Structure formats: C-alpha cells, structure tokens
Amino acid sequence: MIEKTTRSLLYLDGVSVSFDGFKALNNLSFIVEPGELRAIIGPNGAGKTTMMDIITGKTRPDTGDVFFDGGKVDLTKKDEAEIAQLGIGRKFQKPTVFESHTVWDNLELALNRKRGVFATLFYSLTAVDKARIEEILETVRLTHRKDELAANLSHGQKQWLEIGMLLAQEPKLLLVDEPVAGMTDAETVETAILLREIAKTRSVVVVEHDMGFIRDLGVKVTCLAEGSVLAEGSIDFVSSDQKVIENYLGR
Ligand SMILES: Nc1ncnc2c1ncn2[C@@H]1O[C@H](COP(=O)(O)OP(=O)(O)OP(=O)(O)O)[C@@H](O)[C@H]1O
Numbered sequence: 266m267i268e269k270t271t272r273s274l275l276y277l278d279g280v281s282v283s284f285d286g287f288k289a290l291n292n293l294s295f296i297v298e299p300g301e302l303r304a305i306i307g308p309n310g311a312g313k314t315t316m317m318d319i320i321t322g323k324t325r326p327d328t329g330d331v332f333f334d335g336g337k338v339d340l341t342k343k344d345e346a347e348i349a350q351l352g353i354g355r356k357f358q359k360p361t362v363f364e365s366h367t368v369w370d371n372l373e374l375a376l377n378r379k380r381g382v383f384a385t386l387f388y389s390l391t392a393v394d395k396a397r398i399e400e401i402l403e404t405v406r407l408t409h410r411k412d413e414l415a416a417n418l419s420h421g422q423k424q425w426l427e428i429g430m431l432l433a434q435e436p437k438l439l440l441v442d443e444p445v446a447g448m449t450d451a452e453t454v455e456t457a458i459l460l461r462e463i464a465k466t467r468s469v470v471v472v473e474h475d476m477g478f479i480r481d482l483g484v485k486v487t488c489l490a491e492g493s494v495l496a497e498g499s500i501d502f503v504s505s506d507q508k509v510i511e512n513y514l515g516r
Contacts, residue, residue, distance in 0.1 A: 271335050271336045272298070272335065273296045273297060273298055273299075273332075273335065273336070274297050274298060274299045274301070274333065274334060274335070274437060274438055274468050275295070275296065275297040275320065275331075275332070275333055275438060275468070275470075276296055276330065276331070276332040276333075276336065277293055277294055277295040277296070277316070277319070277320075277329065277330070277331050278294050278329055278330040279292050279293075279294060279328060279329040279330065280292070280293045280294070280295075280316075280319060280326045280328070280329030280330070280331060281293070281326060281327050281328045281329055281492070282315060282319065282324060282325070282326050282327050283327060288491075288492050289312050289315040289492055290312045290315050290316060290319065290326070290492040290493070291312075291491060291492035291493045292329075292492075292493055293312065293316065293329070293489075293492060293493050293494065294494065295316070295487065295494065297438065297468050297470060298468070299437075299468060300464065300465070300466075300467070300468060301464070301468050301469075301484075301485070302460060302461060302464035302468070302469045302471070302482065302484045303468075303469070303470050303471070303484060303485055303486075303487060304471055304472075304473060304479045304482050304484055304485070304486045304487070304500075305470060305471065305472045305473075305486075305487050305488075305489060306472075306473065306474065306476075306479060306486060306487070306488050306489075306503070306513065307488050307489035307490050307495070307512075307513060308490060308512055308513045308516065311489040311490050311491065311492070311513075312489050312491070312492040312493075313442075313472045313489055314442070314472075315492075316489070317355060317440050317442060317470075317472070319331060319340075320340065320348075320353060320438075320440065321345060321348055321349075321353060321355050321440065322340060322343055322344050322345040322347070322348040323345055325341060326341060333348075333351060333353065333438070334351070334352075334437065338351060349434075351437075352435070352436045352437035352438065353436060353437070353438045353440065354431035354432075354434055354436035354438070354439045354440070355431075355439075355440045355441075355442075356424075356427055356428060356431055356439070356440065356441045356442060356444065357442055358442045358443045358444075358446060360420070360423035360424050360426070360427045361427060362415040362418075362423050362426050362427055362430070363415060364414065364415050364416035365414065365415075365416065366414070366415060367411065367412055367413060367414055367415070368402070368407050368410050368411045368412070368413055368415055368418070368426055369398065369402075369411045369412060371415055371426055371429075371430055372398045372401055372402070372426075372429055372430060372433055373390065373394075373398060374430075375429075375430035375431070375433035375434060376394055376397065376398065376433040376434075397433070398433070401429045401432050401433060402429070404429065404432065404459065404462060404463065405425040405426060405428055405429035405432075405459065406422075406425055406455060406459065407422060407425060407426060407429065410422065419449075419452070420447050420448065420452075421445075421447075421448040421449060421452030421453075421455075421456070422452075424444050424445075424448065424452075424456070425456070425459065428441070428444070428459070428463070432463065435467075436467060437467055437468065438467065438468045438469075438470070439463065439467060439468070439469045439470070440469075440470050440471075440472075441460070441469060441470070441471040441472070442472050443472055443473055443474065444456055444460075444471065444473070445473060445475050445478050446474075446475075453475065453477070453478050453481075454481060456478070457478055457481035457482050460482065461482065461483075461484075476500075476504070476514075479500055480500050483500075485497065485498065485499065486498065486499070486500050486503045487503075488503050488506070488509045488512075488513060490508075490509075490512040490513065491512075495508050495509055495512060495513075496508060496509050
C-alpha cells in the first residue's frame with residue numbers, strides 16, 4: 266500500500282461518505298497513475314460525481330484516505346481552493362466560458378487566473394504566454410476560431426474551450442464530467458483524440474455514459490456501482506463482466 270501511495274498521482278483507499286444515512290461512496294478504492302487517462306462509467310447514482318467531489322475537496326469523506334502527488338498531499342486536509350492550486354482541475358458537465366469574450370481572451374483570462382491579483386495588475390502578455398495560448402488553441406481545435414466570441418461557438422467547441430481554459434492552469438490531474446453529452450458524432454470522435462493528446466502531459470479522469478466514446482478512448486475503464494468499484498480493466502473485460510451487465514449495460 267505504501268508503494269502504491271508513493272507511485273500514484275491519485276490514491277483513494279477505503280473512502281466512504283453518507284448523506285442522511287445513504288452511502289453514496291462505500292469503501293471506494295481508486296488509483297490513478299501519472300500520465301494515465303482513465304474512464305469512469307456506472308449507472309446514475311453510482312457515486313461518480315461524489316467521487317469527484319471528494320477529490321476536489323467539495324465533500325469530505327467520513328472515512329478513508331485520499332492522497333495526491335505520490336502520497337505527498339493528504340487531500341482530505343485541504344480546501345477546494347488549495348486543491349485547485351495543487352494542480353487538480355475540474356470540468357463540470359455544462360460549459361462555463363465567458364460568452365461575451367473571444368476564444369483568445371477566454372484563454373488569456375484563464376492564464377491570468379493562475380497568477381493572482383498583484384501579478385495581473387502589472388501584466389502584459391509575454392511571448393511565452395502567447396506561444397502557450399497558441400499551443401492550447403491547437404490542442405483544443407480552436408485556432409481558426411480564436412477571434413470569435415465564445416457565444417458563437419458550437420456546444421462541442423465551448424466544451425473544448427473550457428478544457429483549454431483548464432489547461433492554461435497547467436493541472437497535473439484533469440477531471441472531466443460527461444464531456445460529450447450533447448456533442449455531434451464528429452465532435453465526440455474528436456474529443457476522444459483530444460483527451461488522449463492531453464493525457465500525454467498530465468493525468469485525465471473522464472466520466473461518461475457514451476460507450477462508443479469510451480471504446481474510442483481505448484483506456485482502462487472503472488465501473489462504479491453503489492459507491493464502489495464493480496469492475497476495472499479494458500473496455501472488453503469490463504463490458505463482458507456479468508455484474509456490469511446486470512447493474513449498468515443491460516439496464
Ligand atoms: N450532497 C448530497 N446530499 C444528499 N445526497 C447526495 C448528495 N450528493 C450525492 N447524493 C446522493 O448520492 C448518490 C450518488 O450520487 P452521484 O451524483 O455521486 O452519482 P453519479 O454516479 O454521479 O450519478 P449520475 O450519473 O446521475 O451523475 C445519489 O443517490 C445521490 O442522490
């Protein structure tokens with residue numbers, strides 16, 4: 266266990282949390298390695314959102330350990346702002362970009378958010394910042410739309426822009442909740458490629474119900490149900506598991 270804690274980027278062990286007597290997480294253990302892209306599936310109410318809430322400090326576990334960065338940081342002792350500063354970025358399901366700003370300005374604002382108020386007051390865009398924004402634009406497929414108002418982007422492009430805004434803050438771990446809900450088929454396919462690219466430089470945990478997308482990701486899948494891990498492994502392994510079929514896929 267000690268070895269796993271020190272090697273892993275994220276380490277949850279025996280995490281439980283109850284709301285009014287209902288166990289949303291029940292002895293959940295979950296490990297993410299540095300540079301890993303992991304998919305999470307599971308029925309409604311399985312505890313996927315609650316798990317994200319525990320990692321980001323929004324919810325405190327009743328019992329269990331949550332360590333980050335090779336066991337260096339006990340996340341249960343940190344608040345949400347500290348956890349964001351440590352390098353855990355979270356993308357909620359609904360995009361929250363600044364609609365009345367351009368794509369470029371959204372990314373510039375996100376880059377600034379990292380700096381704090383004092384630095385921002387005396388801030389001017391350096392060549393390094395400009396290069397980083399251009400790099401992010403390429404990653405999130407928005408170079409050709411950089412001067413467009415965010416309001417004019419498609420739903421999928423808004424999701425990509427928000428992912429870009431999180432990248433501007435250079436997270437070590439990116440948590441992404443149902444990114445392809447409402448996207449076109451082409452955007453969904455592109456999002457799988459995009460997340461695989463992002464995971465070359467950081468770890469990514471993505472929660473999704475779209476099984477075609479999960480298959481496209483081609484990574485290790487964790488199926489949660491009733492607050493704990495039901496099955497974990499390749500998509501073929503997990504989707505042929507009888508418990509997963511009964512609790513999720515066959516429903
Ligand atoms: N703050 C809360 N107060 C009370 N109950 C909660 C709270 N947060 C979550 N729950 C309950 O805990 C259970 C797990 O919910 P959670 O949202 O984590 O599931 P989920 O796997 O993300 O589901 P979905 O796929 O529908 O988003 C649900 O029964 C939910 O109603």
